[in-house]
Amino acid sequence: MIPFLIYVAIFIGSFFAVKAIAKGMTKTSDFTSLKTVTFGDESAVTPNKVASIISIATIFLLWGAFTGSWLTPIHVPGPFQGEGAFTYTAQTADGTTDDATVSVIVHAVGEPVDAPTVEPGDGFAKNDAMSLAVWRSDLIRVDRNDEVTRDDGATVIAVNGQPIAPGGEVSIDIGSVSMTPKGTLNFEPAKGWQMEPIWLPPPEQVVYRLWNIAKDGYRNFTLFEHLGYSLFRVVVGFVLGALVGIPLGYAMGLSNWFRGWFDPIVEFMRPVPPLALIPLIIIWFGIGETGKIILLFLASLWIMTISARSGVSGVNISKIHAAYSLGASKAQIMRHVIVPNSLPEIFTGARVAMGVCWGTVVAAELVAAEQGAGQMIVAASKFQLTDIVIMGIILIGIIGFGIDILMRWGERVLVPWKGKS
């Protein structure tokens, strides 16, 4: 909740800040800046570059600030770490009381430190010591070394002078102390506002992991192999789907018999999410490459079929008539009119199919695989290696984005007439 409020505050704050700064600068006088009606004019709305930069910077700033990253200059309060102490007050059955100190060392996770040795002190309650890791809590039976223990009827009645009862809790400067129903104290050092690395590691740890895994690999496969396998499955599945789907779509667009025969199949299979096929594919083909490629083949097949079909049906009848009147044969019309006319539709379908395939392959690998981007993150999540999970998600996102950019580029180069008729 707090990070969200900070995020909103930055969003609003930077809007006014940038607006105020921009006012002082000389205005560019392009055509859009001269428009008086901009609200509702879609063409007058362009992404503000400054906003984009601040947006990305904000994400990293919040991520860093809440994870104690050295990338960001400011941090939200971190968890308590170091040495501290609290006192407790014990009371015997006859009403005498005595104070003793508990010395605490809170150490970093994975770097244990022995509890300090302390003088027992005077009075029947003796001083104690404990050592625990940040973000953890620990029980301590403070009466165990006392001259009068719990078994003798002694009870702890206050911590740092604040009264406490079984089930109760008091806050102290270095955290909080609660009491179990049986009367044992439980010390929990202050957690601060920062996230524990197993929930959200700082950015540099993710980068370090990336470097580490790129160098040494993860679970017997290099990073390149993990991502390469996923891409390989997508490309092979998609190419097979296109090789079957495009001719099938053409046939459906050109022949009544094909249209009638395949329409029910295509119309039924198209709305079935490819993910729903995973269990059946695993039963039939196991978890190896064959099953994955067949799954991706099925994921792209229907999309490619439908796009090729609508590419054929979408041809302006005037073009066909014109071609016949110019003396073209059926084969020539197919080659010179129908195919080029359907290419823009097919490219749109291919972009969608690649996106669906990429999503499907990751999901299929999450379910079962030896290697692959999805397998990498699901294996890491089982060991709470959150940094690998986040790294994997970022890589999957980058690759998916890259595929889309590539397809758009191909579209621009190969079918420049798209949307121009």
Place this chain on the structure above:
Amino acid sequence: MSGLSVENISMRFDLPNGASVQALQDVSLQLKEGELLSVLGPSGCGKTTLLNILAGFLAPTEGRIVINNHTVTGPGAERGMVFQKGALFEWMSVRENVGFGPRMKGMANAKKNEIVNHLLDVVGLQDFKEKAVYELSGGMQQRVALARCLANEPDVILMDEPLGALDALTREKMQGLVLKLWKETGKTIILITHSVEEALLLGERLIVMAPRPGRIHKEYELPFAERGVGADLREVKKSESFAETRDEILSMIWDMEEEIMGRTEATS
């Protein structure tokens, strides 16, 4: 016999609900080689159906079309079409569009290029030959369509409202171009239009069609096309005889429209 004859063409469409529409009834006409015919009529008079039958895209329910002594059974290269819009191939440059017909025939490149270059000169698009067709204005696109049709050397050119999508100024220029091409190439041209002025200017002969059922209502022999070749079309339009004929045809079409409206009102 050389030329084109339309012999007792009738066309009836059966509707799914059992009714049928008589789109054309007993239409006959003869065209000599090199004649320029314009066809005019209110919407629904079957003029586009007639053109589609002439082109061979539709088979008439009765009658037949004879061109150069053979009966039309389907589309063919001897009848070129110019459409209103959308019939150019966007994936080809201007040059490739114009050269499409010769290419389909398997003509040698050198000869094809000669034809294409000549026609691009004729329609004034030599500087645009490597452009994509979608980069051209509407008027230029229609010039490409005309050149593409001519490159195939058809005997008859069928034009389905070829200038209908153009603005008034471009339209006037293109009318001049059509007349010029007609005179220079000596082709038989049938032009369908819904503009009375255009029909008067671009028709040695003009037939006015009437709707329901589609039929030839009246036929004119007009001097304006001959007069307009190479001349200022606005001057032609200013002549008294032009204005008289125009008003006559306009009121004729008005009457037809009124009659249709009256009939619809009566039935509704």
